[in-house]
Amino acid sequence: MTTTESDVLPNGLTIEQARQESARAYELDRKHVFHSWAAQATLKPMVISAAQGSQVWDGEGTRYLDFSSQLIYTNIGHQHPKVVAAIQEQAAKLCTVAPQFVNDARSEAARLIASHTPGDLDHVFFTNGGADAVEHAVRMARLHTGRYKVLARYRSYHGGTQTAINLTGDPRRWPNDTATAGVTHFFGPFLYRSQFHATTEEEECQRALEHLEQTIAFEGPETIAAIILESIPGTAGIMVPPPGYLAGVRELCDRHGIVYIADEVMAGFGRSGKWFSVDHFDVTPDLMTFAKGVNSGYVPLGGVAISQPIYDTFAQRAYPGGLTYSGHPLATAAAVATITAMEDEGVVENAARIGEDVLGPGLRELAAKHPSVGEVRGLGVFWAVEMVSNPQTREPLAPYGGGSEGMNAFVAASKSNGLLSAVNYNRLHMVPPCTVADDEVREALGMLDSALDVADGYVS
Structure with missing residues (x-):
């Protein structure tokens, strides 16, 4: 028109x-x-x-x-008028503050996010976007386990920074992949274009899990720090995993001491009809990355939701990472307004x-x-x-x-x-x-x- x-x-x-x-x-x-x-x-x-x-x-x-x-x-x-107003009000109150200082917008945003994350993901490390959230989640997993290798699926996207683009399983990785990032790729379930000659969702799930189990075995379980999966892959095709697949991944991670990272950067904050897409599958990851929908992109913001065991790793040991704008007041004020409006307005x-x-x-x-x-x-x-x-x-x-x-x-x-x-x-x-x-x-x-x-x- x-x-x-x-x-x-x-x-x-x-x-x-x-x-x-x-x-x-x-x-x-x-x-x-x-x-x-x-x-x-x-x-x-x-x-x-x-x-x-x-x-x-x-x-x-x-x-x-x-x-x-x-x-x-x-x-x-x-x-959205409530989010626009919140950004304006925060700008008038306190435009910026360094991350080592407490600010109320960041504190409230962390509380609200933790109120919706599954299980014990009650601690939040704020980043500026999804790619650096993935970078820090992988760093946490490597330090927590003392291992280096990370498994990621083909037909995936995890971001444009160095580790994140090497984790990515689509052609955008190819010009950037140096084969030195400690990443191994595997096939996930996708029945329409099955790699496993499956004819039903049940077959696809079983065979995809068997393939992942074999990949872990041949790569060496004791070398693998993490498995990272988009709960529902986004730009790679929105392939909703079959029932039981993510639970199977969770079991394999538990069996071998591998950190399960759920990438909810695109799939989170209501996109699939749940607060987080992993909620459809009744599993709790060890780390969960988010961005995008946390404040609808009004001000750049991302983060990692952290489980208690990984938090405990850094309780008495300094976490070697940070960002100048981590938990920026304008961004987190937008997140508070966004999440509150989402709750109030259904x-x-x-x-x-x-x-x-x-x-x-x-x-x-x-x-x-x-x-x-x-x-x-x-x-x-x-x-x-x-x-x-x-x-x-x-x-x-x-x-x-x-x-x-x-x-x-x-x-x-x-x-x-x-x-x-x-x-x-x-x-x-x-x-x-x-x-x-x-x-x-x-x-x-x-x-x-x-x-x-x-x-x-x-x-x-």
Whole structure:
């Protein structure tokens, strides 16, 4: 939907003002900004002029439904008034303080986070984002166990810093992998593209656990500090693990004295319809990383939730790590406001209901209608649409690690219809804010339906 010149965007700018600001912003971006994960000279980034709830407006004043949640982090939606107000109030009160000093925003954020973490994960080390949370979780595990090696699954993403990118199990690791990070990869369960020739979830679970057990045995259990798993892998495909898999991983870790790290950076804080995705599987990790949804990305924040045994390791022994901005007051004040609003407004419950009653059923209807959809899968507001060029052979619409004409045409049609969604190789991820309304989901499904007509033209 395109607005008129006299219309006013949610941030108070007229369309003409937005166009003028956007033109200058774009010019300066292309002149000075170096973008991540992109070839710089060919990039044509979209300008965002305004945002509200589940909607954004580009530099021309065109409205889009944001079913990407940006990088899958605006769990409470854009510009939530309670979070914006909390940041403003904290800025007026105390903008910054070094991490060795107590500040009330950090203390309350830690209490609120610990009130929702599973089991005995009652201590919180704050970081600036998800990648450094993973870095510190691995460091803690190595120091706690006296071991070095870490196991991580293929089809995963853990961040862009050195250890985190080496843990990552997708092609973004390849140019950065020096094979010196002490990381071994294994296959996790993914029935649609099973590595284990499984035909049922039960077979997939059993065979995936047997594969992991053998990997541990051949790597040497006494050499392994940790196993790290996204509770539900995010950008790698939103593959919900089968019942019993994470419990099996927990048992293997207990048997061999291995630290179990749950990566909840993307999957946490309501995204799957639970406070943390690991809650779906009734297991408690030893360490849990988080970021993104803890304050919907309004101010950079991440962290590690720490179990009592690992806390005890550092009770009388200094932990050799820290960050200048750990527990920054503006970021943690935003977290306090976000978590409080989520509690008061039933945001997690809304995400669960949307997934069960509206988004999940709607995506399954589209899958039955369109031959270009091989599978839809997910929970809450955390869904993937697996695109194929041949539904019988399950040939992906774009190759692993690459793109294709068909996928490009499909993505362009989605955007032209007014739908922003996250895309990775042959997958479209439908990941709106946890606050999304029923009518917005239905509108987005209509936009997707039309775009899938384009993708169907590339099916053989």
